[in-house]
Amino acid sequence: MTDSLQRLVSHWALSEVLPLADTHSSKVFTAEYQGIPVVLKIMKPASDEQQSARILHYFDGLGAVRVIRDLREAMLLEKLDPEPHLKAMVQQEQDLEAAAIISNTISALHTKRETKRPDGIRTLEVQFTELFDKARTPCAPSFHNAAGIARRLLSSEQELCVLHGDIHHENILNSERGWLAIDPKGIFGERTYEVANTLCNPVDTPTIVHSSERATQLAKHFAETLNLDANRILEFAFVHACCSVCWAEENKQDTSYAEETIRTLEQLVSL
Incomplete structure (x- = not known):
């Protein structure tokens, strides 16, 4: 010990x-x-x-x-329960069932709606710093596109609240109190961003995640269940995927999965 x-x-x-x-x-x-x-x-x-x-x-x-x-x-x-697991549900062709659990969890998380950023919690603009930095250098067109979309989204932010900031299938576990989120990062910004990472997950399931049909279906689901705009969901997800490559590069991690996610989502957004 x-x-x-x-x-x-x-x-x-x-x-x-x-x-x-x-x-x-x-x-x-x-x-x-x-x-x-x-x-x-x-x-x-x-x-x-x-x-x-x-x-x-x-x-x-x-x-x-x-x-x-x-x-x-x-x-x-x-203490929460490791089973059932949302990632396993997706692998067992229960993707929308898992998405429904994620929607309910996000609804609970967003019960409080702060109109002013609490001290010490970073903004979405800070979240996108590495993307903006990369877009100022010679890089693939996707990152310039994502940076432009990110700035447009930030200029029209709506329904601001404290976000968990890292919602995905492995960060929501079951318990006696129901499904609960773990490991928050904490961000203040438009609540649409909360679902962005879900469209990029679960990791290690490329045949599922790298499907434009699946991304469109999830965006429609979250738009309906959380009263969001499906197009903004896809745009935030594309921006998030590009940020993921930036973060992976900083940590000298493999970027191939995130790069394929970028290609999947980029074809679904308006540039």
Whole structure:
């Protein structure tokens, strides 16, 4: 047991501590706290989830996992169920059923509608920084197109609220309270952007995601269930896919999947 883990176990008097996951941003354990099952999440120094607890406190259990205790570098969360899994549902030809669960979760997350950006939460314009930077350099036309669309979307933002910022099939899990989102990034901007990443997921399912018919179908579904504009959904998804390539390049990760997603979505947007 590491010193950091031992200190947290002692601080919160945890028992039955077992490793659950080791991701690029955190180490995750199951444990018991005051007789109830919990998840202990310890953020790594370079984690992009440092404000996750703050965003989860903002949602206050509405569509999101509850924070039981937290420190700057760690959180105790209510324990959710790993099964059923939305990614598996998609793989089992239940794509629209999974999308319906995502819609309901987003509706709960967006119950609160702030008209003013809370301090410390970045805007969509900041979210798109790497895309704008790339578009100022010699690059593929898709990134220039995406940057232009992003600026047009930002100039006409509507229905602003605090967004989870990373909704996809593996960030929504089941529980006794229903389906709940985990691992928020926290962004303030048009709520249409909340569904953008879903059109690019689940990862590792290219034959499903890289279908223009599927993207159009999901955009129509989210437009109807969340009262959004289907064209803006597709535009935000295209912009997000281009951002994903920028982020992957910064982290020296493979970009082939995201590049194919760009090609799928670009043909569906008005340039």
